[in-house]
Amino acid sequence: MTYAARIQHLNKEFPVGDESIKVLHDITADIRMGELTMLVGPSGCGKTTLISIITGILSTTSGDIDLLGHDLIAMKDHKKVVFRRENLGFIFQQYNLLPALTAAENAAMPLLAAGVPNKDALQKARIILDDIGMKGQTEKPPRQLSGGQQQRVAIARALVHNPKLIVCDEPTAALDAKTGQAVMEILREIANDQNRAVLIVTHDNRIYKYADRILEMSDGRIIGDFKPQDFINKEQPS
Amino acid sequence: MLTIAVKMLLGDRAKYLGLIFGVTFATLLMAQQVSIFVGLLSRTASAVYSVQEADIWVMDQRVQYVEEVEPMRDIELTNVRSVPGIAWAVPFYKGVSTIRMPDGKTQQVQLLGVDDVSLIGGCTKMILGDPRAIQKPQSAIMDVNGFTFTWPGKELELGRVMELNDSRLVLSGICDSNPTFLTFPIIYTSYNTALELTPPTRKKLPFILVKAQEGIAPEDLTKRITEETGLQALTQEEFAWRSINYILTRTGIPINFGITIMLGIIIGAAITAQTFYIFVVENLKQFGAMKAIGVTNGQLLKMVLTQAGIVGVTGYGLGVGLTAFFFTSMEDNPAFKGFVLHWQVVGGTAVVITFIILFSILFSLRKVFKLDPAIVFRG
Known part of the structure; x- marks a missing residue:
């Protein structure tokens, strides 16, 4: 078993005035390669803070994180930016596509940021877009695409540079049930690759069935590590 | 990434035109008003320079400039x-x-x-x-x-x-x-x-x-x-400059022109800075997403500078072009005789516009640099 991320005794506090608020308490968890892991829990339980820390966007107060074999805590900020660019893919709830760019240009963004020539980056982005059902839509700007299509562009952007860990924040929250299922089918397939891990933060109980594992959070703590069916049964007692 | 920057800028047509208008307005006002002011000063001196044969002007000690006459x-x-x-x-x-x-x-x-x-x-x-x-x-x-x-x-x-x-x-x-x-x-x-x-x-x-x-x-x-x-005796050069200095120090003309030029600078800078700021604020989530996926502050700086450069060059070019057109179209008007767009004014305006552009992007850049990429995870 190889790990995308191993988190040990992670704590996070935010200063508020003269005091500080502790939002993560002694988190210990792992994200495994070849798995689709979901992080679930009520709003304000610390899910967003946790994925921000795992992806090197936020710093920790204490604890250790091994991310893809690298000590994230010891990594300098500018190295974290480059590390994210090379190894992580992001899918956001609101897509965050640039409205002035075409689908292909949006999807090519990580490659362009890494200095890949425009032509090569766009070519690769078009291939990925075609693979996830966006054939014929690659030159359209986001405003001409449906919500589901925009999320596919965001998925292509997360995959284009072949990252090892893909982090998704509520990827189906803005989509209808059918479109959400289609997006989850794609993410499920990505997670089947043994050299990749997918971590999804979600509230959407319709997509729990796509997970390999579900980590439940409450009040800044991980309170359970479930198989999807167990978690679904727990949530919907007969 | 620079192509992306250009597309981002041109993609928001209304703001792009707003930015261009701000810079064009500032350039036109500065170049045109400074040229007219310089033309007025040249006219003051031209009464002296027109008498090419004389090396020296002799006059009463009380004379302060060429249009003032104290007979001897x-x-x-x-x-x-x-x-x-x-x-x-x-x-x-x-x-x-x-x-x-x-x-x-x-x-x-x-x-x-x-x-x-x-x-x-x-x-x-x-x-x-x-x-x-x-x-x-x-x-x-x-x-x-x-x-x-x-x-x-x-x-x-x-x-x-x-x-x-x-x-x-x-x-x-x-x-x-x-x-x-x-x-x-x-x-x-x-x-x-x-x-x-x-x-x-x-x-x-x-x-x-x-x-x-x-x-x-x-x-x-x-x-x-x-x-x-x-008696007061002055060389041609001394008398010409004394006349110019009189206009500069003893009349309200420089203040009036100065106010117009300053208004041009302030309004141009305000329009440009505000539009740039709104442009950045409205794209904050997109900038956040870029930072999250690994676009560095250095790359964002280059992008914003590219956008500012395009706005600056286009707006400045239009402003100088309009000023040149103004003076060309007024060439036959006797009231504008002697008023021309000097290369020094063109150069000086370019420097001021550069400062306006840099000032304009300063606050926007600060916002982008300080932007926490975690913003993209907040619904």
């Missing part, structure tokens, strides 16, 4: 001529009078009376007539702009009769002269005719024009003239 006694001409080192010294009349046309209309004019024999200080670029015509009694030469101003729509012609202080004056020549600070028509007569035309006073001599002998420095000669006559 006639004997001062002889006194000045007696100073060693002078090649020649001639009288030069300068004053403002009113002419009356046969139909009763009146018009203020600048009356210049030049030495009857040498005609030093007279107009030489004749359009109609002969410069020596003013040696005849009751004869005058008028500048062409003055003619079209006095008789609008009329063909240039000689022989027109005017009345100046109840004395008859016949137009015997039309010339092309350099525009001066006062925009009244210029009438050239002989020095003696000018004295006959103006009311009799004890002191009549406004200026004495002097040429230094070969080998004598005009600067040294001015000191000698002052020592020996007690």
Whole structure:
């Protein structure tokens, strides 16, 4: 078993005035390669803070994180930016596509940021877009695409540079049930690759069935590590 | 990434045009107003520079600039001529009078009376007539702009009769002269005719024009003239600059122009800075997403600088182009004669616009640099 991320005794506090608020308490968890892991829990339980820390966007107060074999805590900020660019893919709830760019240009963004020539980056982005059902839509700007299509562009952007860990924040929250299922089918397939891990933060109980594992959070703590069916049964007692 | 920056900028057409408008407006206002101000100062000096033959202007100690006349006694001409080192010294009349046309209309004019024999200080670029015509009694030469101003729509012609202080004056020549600070028509007569035309006073001599002998420095000669006559003697350059400095320090003109230019800078900077800021704020999530996926602050800086560069070059180019068009289209207008877009103004405006652009992106960049990429995870 190889790990995308191993988190040990992670704590996070935010200063508020003269005091500080502790939002993560002694988190210990792992994200495994070849798995689709979901992080679930009520709003304000610390899910967003946790994925921000795992992806090197936020710093920790204490604890250790091994991310893809690298000590994230010891990594300098500018190295974290480059590390994210090379190894992580992001899918956001609101897509965050640039409205002035075409689908292909949006999807090519990580490659362009890494200095890949425009032509090569766009070519690769078009291939990925075609693979996830966006054939014929690659030159359209986001405003001409449906919500589901925009999320596919965001998925292509997360995959284009072949990252090892893909982090998704509520990827189906803005989509209808059918479109959400289609997006989850794609993410499920990505997670089947043994050299990749997918971590999804979600509230959407319709997509729990796509997970390999579900980590439940409450009040800044991980309170359970479930198989999807167990978690679904727990949530919907007969 | 720079292509992305350009597409981001051009993609929001309304803001792009707003930014261009801000820079164009600031450039146009600055370049046009500074050019007109410089033109006004040049006009002030042109009354001095127009008399190319004279090295030195001699006048009463109280005279502060070329349009101010404090007449001297006639004997001062002889006194000045007696100073060693002078090649020649001639009288030069300068004053403002009113002419009356046969139909009763009146018009203020600048009356210049030049030495009857040498005609030093007279107009030489004749359009109609002969410069020596003013040696005849009751004869005058008028500048062409003055003619079209006095008789609008009329063909240039000689022989027109005017009345100046109840004395008859016949137009015997039309010339092309350099525009001066006062925009009244210029009438050239002989020095003696000018004295006959103006009311009799004890002191009549406004200026004495002097040429230094070969080998004598005009600067040294001015000191000698002052020592020996007690009069104020200035080289052509000194008098021209004294006249410019008078306008700069003793009139409200620089303040008025300064206010207009400052308004151009402030409004241009405000429009540009605000639009840039709104542009960044509205794209904050997108910038956050870029930072999250690994776009560095350095790359974002290059992107914003590229956008600012495009806005700056386009807006500045349009502004300078419009200013050039303005001056070109006004070329034949007598009121704008001598007003041109100097390369120094073009260069200076470019520097100020660069500062405006840098100022404009300063706050936006700060916002982008300080942006926490975790913003993208907050619904």
